[in-house]
Amino acid sequence: MDPDYFRSEMWWGTLGTVRPYSNFHPDRDAMELQAALERKDCGTLLRILTNRNNEQRQILAKTFEEITQKELGAAVKKALSGEVETLVLELLMPPLHFEAYRLQAAMVGLGTDEETLLEILCTRSGSQLKEISQVYKQMYKKDLEKELKSETSGDFAKLIVALLNKSDMAGLVHKDVETLVATLEGKKCEAAPWIEILTSRDPDHLRKVLDEVEFCTDLFVDEALEKRFSGDLRLGLKVLVQCLQSPEFYLARRIGVMKSPQTQRVMVSHCEEDLLCIRAAFLKLTGASLYSTLQKHFKGDHLTALLNICRSED
Incomplete structure (x- = not known):
């Protein structure tokens, strides 16, 4: 655990577990990442990338490219493999891109992952979904609403489309x-x-x-x-x-399957927003902390990354 995490003024009043790093020096981080990638030092990569919030990771990726003339994501793909590679690449995505990526992954291939579609559409606001739709079109050159309609049918399709276009009207x-x-x-x-x-x-x-x-x-x-x-x-x-x-209890159940990529993606998606609430709900639901439970189901560098995101024992 990085002691600076608890000293940061930004720590107070947030429900996320990954917070802005107060002693952030992107040039120094980029050089350290370059050295770690060359020697395939996953520990150093995770120490840096899981101790910076997403905004700082975007700055770091840009700085890395300016210094090395290489794209950070491509360098990660060469140095890492398996589940930890996937997790690091997901951490490097901007939040809206990550949600668009998750929606696309839920629809691609044989079968549709209806519950992942529902998780995102039900836990994001109407304004957030509008932004995600715009990013989806930029990333995949396809209209998200049309894609959702093609993957669903009947009243369920009507519900999915209504969720995508949800509003906050007044009512009695x-x-x-x-x-x-x-x-x-x-x-x-x-x-x-x-x-x-x-x-x-x-x-x-x-x-x-x-x-x-x-x-x-x-x-x-x-x-x-x-x-x-x-x-x-x-x-x-x-x-x-x-x-x-109770969104935190629903998301705690989603994490509770303890299978990658579902557990991993929910944690990455919510680590800067409300993972502390989800951790508390998980403890109430299962009688065990999320931190301890992760250790029973994952291993190696992948476990280290998940524990870094989870942050601490409850």
Whole structure:
């Protein structure tokens, strides 16, 4: 653990585990990285790259290229391999590019990773998703909405597209509650009201609505959705509700599979935002700290990188 991490004023008041390095000297870091890459010293690479936040890593990558006339990502590919190579390359991506990359990875090849699509679309704000869509088009020369439509179908496709274009309209709590309760009490539970309301209201409003729906029906919303819907739509609505009610617990469950790349990518995605909250939720869910649990499932340099991102024992 870098002692400077705890001395930094930027440490206070943040819920991330990877924070700005206060004694940041990109020229010095770049020279040290160059030497480490030449001798394939993964320990030094990880010590530097996991102790700089993403903004600093972007500056460092640019400085490295200016000094060495080589692209840092390409140099990493030559020096490293396997899961630790993938993790370091993901750390070097700007945040919006990383989310676009994750969405593309969830759709490429045979089958679609619906839950990764849902994780990103449900935990990111409407404005963030607009930026991610723009970056996706720059990176892959394709329209994200069209890609999502081609990978999904039916009401699930409607939900996915609505999530991508979500907004924070004002609404009346009691009216939304009445609408949703009515769908649960009818013979057929229609998806349209759930999709429309859950993707077009601000999160605080929706949490009040979901609390009232549970009070009126004497059922957890999760249980009601399980009974009334099926297939990918049920999964999508349940993930959306879980992310509205407690995103840190949902993400802790995602990390808890303890399989790369899922665990790794969620940690990289959230390490500068709310990984401390996710760590606390993980401890409540499992009775074990994330730091200790990682040590039981991963090994070598890959484990070192994950522990650096996790930061400490709870």
